[in-house]
Amino acid sequence: MFTGIVQGTADVVEVREREAFRTHVMAMPEPLRQGLKTGASVAHNGVCLTVTAIEGDHVHFDLMRETLRVTNLGDIVVGSRVNIERAARFGDEIGGHAMSGHVMDVADVLSIEEAPDNRRLWFSLSDACARFVFDKGYVGLDGISLTVGEVRRPVGEAAAFCVDLIPETLVRTTLGDRVAGDAVNIEIDPQTQAIVETAERFLQSRSAATQ
The missing domain is CATH 2.40.30.20 (Elongation Factor Tu (Ef-tu); domain 3)
Known part of the structure; x- marks a missing residue:
C-alpha cells in the first residue's frame, strides 16, 4: 500500500527494451535506498513496481506489457525523472490517502x-x-x-x-x-x-x- 506522499524523485539512467517488456534502471538517492531489498515494492510515478536488482545506487524495475499499455511509463526515456514512494509500513503516518499503485x-x-x-x-x-x-x-x-x-x-x-x-x-x-x-x-x-x-x-x- 502507498499513501500518495511522494518521498523524492529519481532519474532514469538506462532503459532496456525487449518485446512487450522493458527494464528501467534508476539512480535512486541514498535516503530512498535505505533498507531497500530485491523484491520490495516501490511506486514509480504511482505505479507499483518490484525491485529486481540493486547495484550500488542503481535500482532495477521490470515493466510488463499491461503496465506499458495503461500507464505513462512507456514514454519514459533516459534522463526522465519520476516520482518515488516506498511502500507504507504498519504504523506509518498516512498523510495522503490509501493508494494501491494500480493505475487505472x-x-x-x-x-x-x-x-x-x-x-x-x-x-x-x-x-x-x-x-x-x-x-x-x-x-x-x-x-x-x-x-x-x-x-x-x-x-x-x-x-x-x-x-x-x-x-x-x-x-x-x-x-x-x-x-x-x-x-x-x-x-x-x-x-x-x-x-x-x-x-x-x-x-x-x-x-x-x-x-
Missing part, C-alpha cells in the same frame, strides 16, 4: 493556470474514470495524493478536472515540470470506486425490479 488510466494536461503562490492544472477525464471523480474528492496523479478542485462535465463534451498545487508539491515532485499535452497516471481512490460501483448496482437492481 492516464489523464492529459489540458491547461495550466499560474498564480503567485500556487498552480492549477486542468486534466482530461476519460469515461472510465469520470464516474469516480468528484469535487473535493481524492485522486492520485503520478503517485501524488491530491484533492480535486473542480470537475466540469459539459453537455456533449469530454469531462475535465483540476487540482491546485502548492510550491512544496511543485518542488518535490515532477508535476512542476508538466506542460500541456503531457500524460500523467491516474489512480482512483479504491473506497470511492467501491462506493460508486455499489450504488450503481443498487440503482440498476431497483430499476430492473420496477420494469
